[in-house]
Structure formats: structure tokens, C-alpha cells
Amino acid sequence: MGAAPPLKPSGVVTKSQVPAESEIIDRLREIASHPAARGLRDDAAIWQPPLGRELVLTHDTIARGVHYLPGADPSDIAWKLVATNLSDLAAMGAVPSGILIGLTLDREDGAWLERFAAGLARVLSEYDTALFGGDTVRAGATVLGCTAIGHVERGRALTRIGAQAGDDLYVSGTIGDAGLGLAALRGEAPADRFLERRHRLPMPRLALGQGLFAAGARAAMDVSDGLLIDADRLARASGVAAEIDLALIPLSKQAGLRLGEADSGPDGRLTAATSGDDYELLFAVPPAATSAVVALAGAARTPVTRIGGLSAGRGIRVLGMTGEPLAPGRLGFTHDAPSTGAR
Amino acid sequence: MGAAPPLKPSGVVTKSQVPAESEIIDRLREIASHPAARGLRDDAAIWQPPLGRELVLTHDTIARGVHYLPGADPSDIAWKLVATNLSDLAAMGAVPSGILIGLTLDREDGAWLERFAAGLARVLSEYDTALFGGDTVRAGATVLGCTAIGHVERGRALTRIGAQAGDDLYVSGTIGDAGLGLAALRGEAPADRFLERRHRLPMPRLALGQGLFAAGARAAMDVSDGLLIDADRLARASGVAAEIDLALIPLSKQAGLRLGEADSGPDGRLTAATSGDDYELLFAVPPAATSAVVALAGAARTPVTRIGGLSAGRGIRVLGMTGEPLAPGRLGFTHDAPSTGAR
Numbered sequence: 001m002g003a004a005p006p007l008k009p010s011g012v013v014t015k016s017q018v019p020a021e022s023e024i025i026d027r028l029r030e031i032a033s034h035p036a037a038r039g040l041r042d043d044a045a046i047w048q049p050p051l052g053r054e055l056v057l058t059h060d061t062i063a064r065g066v067h068y069l070p071g072a073d074p075s076d077i078a079w080k081l082v083a084t085n086l087s088d089l090a091a092m093g094a095v096p097s098g099i100l101i102g103l104t105l106d107r108e109d110g111a112w113l114e115r116f117a118a119g120l121a122r123v124l125s126e127y128d129t130a131l132f133g134g135d136t137v138r139a140g141a142t143v144l145g146c147t148a149i150g151h152v153e154r155g156r157a158l159t160r161i162g163a164q165a166g167d168d169l170y171v172s173g174t175i176g177d178a179g180l181g182l183a184a185l186r187g188e189a190p191a192d193r194f195l196e197r198r199h200r201l202p203m204p205r206l207a208l209g210q211g212l213f214a215a216g217a218r219a220a221m222d223v224s225d226g227l228l229i230d231a232d233r234l235a236r237a238s239g240v241a242a243e244i245d246l247a248l249i250p251l252s253k254q255a256g257l258r259l260g261e262a263d264s265g266p267d268g269r270l271t272a273a274t275s276g277d278d279y280e281l282l283f284a285v286p287p288a289a290t291s292a293v294v295a296l297a298g299a300a301r302t303p304v305t306r307i308g309g310l311s312a313g314r315g316i317r318v319l320g321m322t323g324e325p326l327a328p329g330r331l332g333f334t335h336d337a338p339s340t341g342a343r
Numbered sequence: 344m345g346a347a348p349p350l351k352p353s354g355v356v357t358k359s360q361v362p363a364e365s366e367i368i369d370r371l372r373e374i375a376s377h378p379a380a381r382g383l384r385d386d387a388a389i390w391q392p393p394l395g396r397e398l399v400l401t402h403d404t405i406a407r408g409v410h411y412l413p414g415a416d417p418s419d420i421a422w423k424l425v426a427t428n429l430s431d432l433a434a435m436g437a438v439p440s441g442i443l444i445g446l447t448l449d450r451e452d453g454a455w456l457e458r459f460a461a462g463l464a465r466v467l468s469e470y471d472t473a474l475f476g477g478d479t480v481r482a483g484a485t486v487l488g489c490t491a492i493g494h495v496e497r498g499r500a501l502t503r504i505g506a507q508a509g510d511d512l513y514v515s516g517t518i519g520d521a522g523l524g525l526a527a528l529r530g531e532a533p534a535d536r537f538l539e540r541r542h543r544l545p546m547p548r549l550a551l552g553q554g555l556f557a558a559g560a561r562a563a564m565d566v567s568d569g570l571l572i573d574a575d576r577l578a579r580a581s582g583v584a585a586e587i588d589l590a591l592i593p594l595s596k597q598a599g600l601r602l603g604e605a606d607s608g609p610d611g612r613l614t615a616a617t618s619g620d621d622y623e624l625l626f627a628v629p630p631a632a633t634s635a636v637v638a639l640a641g642a643a644r645t646p647v648t649r650i651g652g653l654s655a656g657r658g659i660r661v662l663g664m665t666g667e668p669l670a671p672g673r674l675g676f677t678h679d680a681p682s683t684g685a686r
Contacts, residue, residue, distance in 0.1 A: 036400075041580060042400035042502045043431040043564065046495075049392050057379075058387035061445035063482035102404035102488040103447065132400050139406035145445040147402060152389075159385045185494050198553030219556060221386065233381040237384060 014228045015108050024103065024136045025114055027221040033131030034098065048097065051332070053151035054096035055316035060085050068262045069185065074112045075119030076200040077144070082123040085148035085225065087279040090209035091222040092157040094150030098130035102145035104137045119173030127206065146233065156213045163284035165218035165312045169242060170217075170304045172205050172280040173294045174252040175227050176259070179275020194254045202279035207300035209281055215296045216289025223280045226332020229275040230282055231308075232316040238284070247321050249273055250305040269321070284310055290319035360453050367479045370456055374464045377441065377473030388475040390441065392561040394495035399437035403428050407449070407485035412528060417455045418462030419543040420487065425466040426545045427567065430490035433552035434565040437493030441473035442571065447480045447626045457526050470501055470549065499556045504581035506562035506627035508655045512585060513560075513636065515548050515623040517595040518570050519602070522618020537597045545622035550643035552624055558639040559632025566623045569675020573625055574651075575659040581627070584656030590614055593648040609637035613663070617675045640666040660679040 019027070029040045036047035049055060060081070064070055068077050086096050090110075101120075124131055132149070137318050181199030183189040205222075212220055219238055224232045228244060235242035246269040251259065252264075259268030297304040308319075318326045356371075356616075362370070372383045403424070407413055412422050429439050444463075467474060475492070506512075507650035524542030526532040555563055562581055566573045569585060578585035581668060589612040594602065602611030628636050640647040651662075661669045 038502065041504075042435070042439075043550075043567075044399045044435055046435065046500045047398045047400060048497065049398055055390045055392055057441075057443060057492070059388060059443040059445050059476055059478050059488075061478045061480045061486075063447055063480050063484075066480060066482050066587070076368045092387055092389070094387075098400075100402040100490050102398060102486075104404055104406055104447075104484075104486045104492075105381050133402055135402050135404045135488075137404045137406050137409060137486075139484060139486065141406075141447075141482060143404075143480075143482065143484065143486040145404065145478075145486075145488040145489075147403075147443050147445075147490040149400070154391065157389045159358070159381065159389075161384075166432050179439065209651055285378065313682045 018107055018299045018334030019113050021136045021138060022315040023295060024113060028131065028134065031117060032131040034132065036098065036130060037132050040133060047132060050151050052154060054154050056089050056092045056150045056152055057147065057158060058085055058088040059145065059147045061143060061145040066219055072298070074115035078116045078119030079123045079201050079337065080127070081121065081144050081146050082091045083204050083268065084279060085146045086127055086206065087202065087222040087224070088150055089150040090206045091203045091220050091281055092152060092159065093209050093213050094152040094157065095132065095210060096127055096129040096148060096150045096206065098132040098149055099145045100132050101134035103134065104139050104141060104143040105140045106140055108142065124247060126328060127204065153338050154209065157219040158213055158217060160219055160221050160234045161177050163234060163238035163310050164238055164286070165240050165310055166308045167218060167284040167312060168290070168306050169231065169244070169282065169287050170285055171223065171227065171250065171282050171307050172302050172304050174250045175223070176255045176272025176275050176318045177252050178277035179272070180204065180255055180258050180276065186232055189258065192254055194252065195258070199277060200276070204279060205281045205302055208297065208302040211291035211296040211300060214284055217293065220281055220283035220331060223278040224276060225276065225281050226276045226318060227282065228318060229274070232331055234282060234284070235310060238313065241315055241332045242310055243319065244308040245275070245319045246270065246273065248305060248307045251304065258274045272327055274328065274330055276333045277311070284291060361450055361455050362481045364481060367456060370460045370472065371477065374460060376476040377475065378485050379441065379473060380475050380604055381420025383476060390475060392523050393475055393494050395496050395497060395499060396592045397494055399432050399435045399493045399500060401428055401431040401489065402488065404486060404488040405485050418465070419450065421462030421574045422466045422544050423474070424489050425463065427546050427622060428489045429472065429547035429549065430471055430545065430565040430567070431545045432550045433492040434624055436496040436503065436552050436556050437500065437552060439472040439491060439493045439549065441475040442549045443475050443490045444477035446477065447484060447486040449483055449485045451485065453620070465605060470547065472636050476665055488680055492536045493575070493629065501556055501560060501563040501626070502564055503564050504579045506577060506581035506583055506653050508583050508653055510561060510627040510629050510653045511633070511649050512574065512587070512619065512625065512653060513628055514566065514570065514593065514650050515551055515645050515647050516624050517593045517598060517618055518616050518623065519598045520595050521545065521620035523598055523601050523613070532601065535597055537595070538601070542620060545620070547622060548624045548645055549646040551568065553642065553645060554639040555626055558629050558634065558635040560626045563624055563626035566621040567619060569619045569624065571661060571671060572617070572675030573660060575674055576625070577625060578659060579657065583653045584658055584660065585653055586660045587616070587651040587653060589613065589616065590663045591648065593646065613671055616670065619676045642682035643644050657662060
């Protein structure tokens with residue numbers, strides 16, 4: 001303890017040392033190049049939001065041992081921390097502006113910090129998002145918080161509310177890859193680079209999300225806890241019933257092979273539809289908007305698939321491979337059971 | 344595990360039970376009455392910022408055992424979590440709009456949650472600030488993050504940069520109370536309700552901060568790590584030297600008595616000026632603006648005191664009770680030594 005610590009250039013922290021909080025901030029300062037961050041030299045950022053736009057604000061916290069495996073690559077942890085927040089912005093059609101992060105670190109060393117900072121810089125650069133600020137704390141646990149801020153044209157943010165009976169239900173990309181990737185990363189299934197990458201590095205569907213309102217979609221959310229449970233949530237929020245046709249759920253080639261090997265038929269697809277961590281977009285589209293949504297998907301280079309529809313009623317119905325109604329034992333992960341269940 | 348958990352009305356959680364994450368969100372929902380929060384039913388808030396204003400954004404994280412004593416009243420923890428963030432907004436002259444919180448809880452029970460929620464509701468109501476959103480996680484540690492968002496007239500946010508040689512240095516309120524209160528709370532000194540309250544319930548100086556730019560102040564920050572170290576930081580950021588006259592530092596009656604009992608003379612005042620957690624405002628004022636600042640202090644019902652000045656040079660000089668130069672062994676708390684040192 002003593003006077004203010006001298007600011008050290010990055011690289012002075014030895015890899016095996018536990019960096020001091022001031023050293024962590026110095027490393028983050030290199031990433032915080034947006035003028036709003038003021039070089040992290042004040043206690044707050046000063047940012048001029050785009051004129052007349054609404055802001056979309058979200059916060060997610062992840063903890064070691066709960067949301068990621070203790071041995072995970074810190075670069076991937078940083079990517080996922082930011083990407084999952086940006087996925088919430090994507091679901092509302094927002095353009096990301098910046099993030100603030102809260103890093104509570106345990107005994108992570110200089111090498112960990114360097115990898116984390118590299119992943120953070122990469123994901124922020126990929127999605128043209130600024131590091132506005134943050135805080136860092138040393139404690140007996142690793143807890144990483146991220147607040148993401150984006151903007152959207154006034155009145156044009158999509159939410160879970162607004163879907164109507166008669167709408168089709170669409171999902172982007174493929175479903176179930178991340179869950180299968182987690183099983184592989186845990187050693188419960190053979191390694192698979194594609195599936196593991198889908199778990200480690202989710203890609204927020206920003207370009208698709210930003211076009212959905214104009215294309216005529218009525219409601220949207222991102223799929224984080226499992227396709228079925230999230231479809232149930234969207235339907236309940238909109239006051240309608242969802243019907244999901246398992247045979248229509250888009251699977252990657254790798255997921256199809258793996259699920260086919262493990263258990264062919266509806267069980268494999270149920271696994272995909274309840275495994276969570278997809279970070280794809282789920283959205284409701286009136287039939288008249290089909291061609292606009294297909295055109296958007298092409299422009300955004302993001303495949304979309306109709307997986308069912310919405311009708312009067314409440315809750316979710318799941319149809320098996322031959323159209324028979326199923327009663328799944330579970331729909332996905334709830335707030336009380338982490339979707340990446342590292343514990 | 345199963346389908347989406349039924350939403351329970353608050354009060355169903357038994358006090359001694361560990362509430363599930365969905366139950367925590369239900370309790371927070373009662374506080375999140377601002378339309379931007381959308382009842383916490385979507386993954387993000389949608390907020391229209393005041394037209395043409397700049398936003399001020401800050402994030403602070405606190406951890407049990409590091410920033411607060413394990414036995415602290417959860418209501419006080421919530422107050423302090425929010426108030427310290429609002430203090431960062433106050434220093435820049437911003438009007439608070441809303442917060443997002445990230446609650447990582449360990450085994451805190453229903454009674455803890457109820458007290459925390461009550462304190463959160465109280466501090467947000469006191470400072471007319473909305474709960475925009477947040478996230479909650481169960482893990483093996485208690486880590487509480489808060490992102491606060493405020494707004495300020497464009498180009499009129501005060502920062503640490505801008506103080507000039509010849510400016511006077513002022514501080515609001517009284518200094519050292521919180522540090523003495525912490526000692527009392529830890530049982531290292533006799534109990535004192537006033538001093539303990541100053542530690543438990545900091546009052547962000549929003550009204551004062553919001554008037555400082557117009558009154559002619561050139562730089563400001565909040566005093567969180569100790570008056571001397573923060574004065575040193577302000578001076579360094581502005582490229583000038585600070586001179587602090589210990590005899591001028593404003594002490595409360597209670598702090599004066601306690602410091603007089605413990606060690607009279609400069610040592611007691613040094614204790615006050617290095618003990619941290621004051622959450623008062625420190626600001627630089629050209630002599631021509633003195634009367635405007637005094638008028639502002641009256642209007643904001645916040646006493647302010649000239650404690651020294653700024654001159655050409657670098658770093659900080661501390662003058663003792665008879666004007667003799669001192670060389671304090673420490674200036675306050677650095678990022679690497681928590682100011683409320685519960686560990």
C-alpha cells in the first residue's frame with residue numbers, strides 16, 4: 001500500500017503473476033480506444049447516443065463453474081461474455097454501441113488476463129462495439145458481468161410480445177450444436193471441432209435481427225435456454241400457443257450425424273431442441289411477410305427455417321417426426337438450472 | 344427441472360429458503376416499474392434517452408468480504424451499491440436515469456433478498472432512478488455489479504481533466520467520517536451511530552455536482568479512495584500540482600472528537616484525509632467563481648470547503664497544522680487495496 005501505483009506498460013506483468021487491479025485496467029485501457037471511454041481515466045464514460053434513437057440495454061453475468069468450465073480458454077470466455085449480450089441486442093434489432101464490464105477475478109494470472117483481453121478485443125472488433133468502461137475486483141471467485149448498450153429506430157425494437165395467432169415461427173441457423181459441443185468438451189462424447197466451436201464462440205445474429213422489423217416480423221427473442229422453452233416463453237408473452245414441428249428443426253450436418261448415432265428419431269431432435277446455448281433468433285412472421293423474411297435471410301447471409309406456428313391458446317405443443325403430439329419431460333433450462341451446467 | 348417455472352407472487356419464498364433465480368427476478372420486478380424495464384419480461388430494456396443529452400455511464404462491482412463486511416445489513420449493501428455508482432454520476436454533473444444490476448448470490452436466503460430489495464427500492468426512489476434490468480446468478484460467492492446511466496448537457500460533464508494552476512480546491516461535506524465509521528463497525532472503536540451511518544449509507548452529492556459546471560468549476564471527481572490520493576489523481580490528470588492544507592479539511596463534530604481523542608494534531612487529520620469511502624465531491628474552482636460556488640452550495644444544501652489549491656507542477660503537497668510540509672506514508676487506497684478492507 002502507498003501512493004498511487006505507477007502506470008506500467010502492458011507486458012510488464014509476468015505471465016505467472018497475479019496482476020494487480022491497476023494492471024488489469026492498464027490492459028483494458030489498450031482496448032478502450034473509443035473517445036467515450038476517455039482512456040478509462042475517469043470514473044465514468046461520456047457518450048453521445050445517436051440522435052433520436054431508442055437505446056437497448058442488457059446485462060448478463062457469468063460465473064466460473066456455473067456458466068463455463070474452469071479449464072475454458074479465457075479468450076473464449078471473453079468472446080462468449082460479450083457475444084451473449086450482443087445476442088440480446090440482436091433479438092431486438094439493435095445496433096451495438098458499447099459495453100461496460102465488471103471483472104471479479106480470483107487467482108487468474110497474467111497469462112489468463114492476456115488471453116481474456118485478446119478475446120475481448122477480438123469480439124468487440126468483430127461486432128464494431130466499444131469498451132466504454134468497467135471495474136475490476138479481486139475476490140475468491142471469478143464472476144464476469146457485461147452491460148451492453150445498443151440503439152434502434154424509435155418504436156421498432158422487436159420483443160417477445162406481439163406474435164399473433166396465424167404467424168409462422170422461424171429460427172435462424174441450426175439448433176443443438178452448442179449443447180452437443182458442450183458434451184464433447186466435457187468428454188461425454190467424441191471431440192468435434194465444429195460443435196465445440198459452436199459452444200465456445202456463439203455468433204450473435206445482428207444483421208438478421210436488425211432487418212426483422214422492416215421485414216414484417218412481429219416478435220423475436222434469442223434462443224439461449226433451449227428452443228422449446230424459449231418458444232414457450234415467446235408464445236406466453238404474446239398470449240398465444242406455439243406449435244413446434246420437430247421434423248422441421250434445422251440441424252447441422254455434424255449434429256445430425258451425432259444425434260443419429262446416439263439415438264435416431266424424435267429423441268435426438270428433442271435433445272437438440274432442449275439443449276440451450278444456441279444464441280440463434282426465434283421470431284414470429286405473418287405469412288404475408290414470408291418473402292421479405294427470406295430475402296432478408298439472404299442479405300444477412302443467415303439461414304432461417306420455419307419450425308412451426310402460433311395459434312390461439314396458451315403454452316407449447318410439440319409434434320414428433322410423423323406429426324404425433326409429444327409430451328417432452330423438459331423444455332430446456334430454467335433460470336434455476338444453468339444451461340451450460342459446468343457444475 | 345421441467346418446464347418454465349410458474350411465476351410465484353412474492354412472499355411465497357420462505358424467509359429461511361434460498362430463493363431461486365426466478366423468485367429473485369420476481370422480487371426485482373416489483374421495483375422495475377419504469378416502462379423501459381418492460382417488467383423485466385424481455386432480455387433487455389428499451390429506453391428513450393433525453394433528446395440531445397450526453398450519457399454518462401459507469402460500472403462498479405462489490406464483493407462480500409472485500410467491499411462490505413459479511414454481516415452487513417443487505418438493505419445497506421443495496422444502498423451503497425447504487426449510491427457509490429450515483430456518486431460517479433454526481434462528480435460529472437449528471438442526472439441519474441437508471442441502473443442495471445448483476446446479482447451473483449451464494450446462499451443468501453429469502454430474508455436477505457427481502458432486505459436487499461427494500462434497500463434497492465429505497466435508494467432508487469430517493470434519487471429518482473429506474474431499475475432498467477439485470478441478471479441474477481447462483482454461485483459460490485456474493486458479487487454485486489451495478490451499471491448506472493445518467494445524462495448531462497452536451498459538453499458540460501466535469502471530469503478530472505481541466506483544473507488549472509491558480510484554481511482553488513474544494514471538497515463537499517465532511518471528510519473521514521466513513522473511515523471512522525468502518526472502524527466502529529469492526530469493533531476497533533466505540534460505536535457511533537453518525538459515523539457508522541456515514542459508512543453504511545453514502546449520499547451522492549447529485550444536486551451539488553449538477554450545478555458545478557455552470558458555477559464555473561473546471562474539474563471534479565468523487566472522493567472514494569481517500570481525499571489525498573484522489574486529489575493527487577485529479578491534479579495529475581489535469582497536469583498540475585495540488586496543495587492540501589490539513590488544517591482546512593472539514594471534519595464533522597463526531598470525527599473531530601474521535602480524532603482528537605485518538606491522536607490530536609496532524610495525525611488525526613491525516614487519518615481522515617486518507618481513510619476513503621467519503622463519496623464527497625472534490626473540485627477545482629478559479630477564484631473568480633468563488634461566489635457562484637458558494638451560492639450553489641447554499642442552493643444544494645451541501646456545505647463546501649476550500650482545502651487548498653492547484654499550482655504548476657506535478658503531484659501533491661500536504662501542509663500540516665502550522666503550514667509545515669508533511670510527507671504522508673500513504674495517500675489512501677489504491678486499486679489494489681480495497682478501501683473498505685473487510686478482508
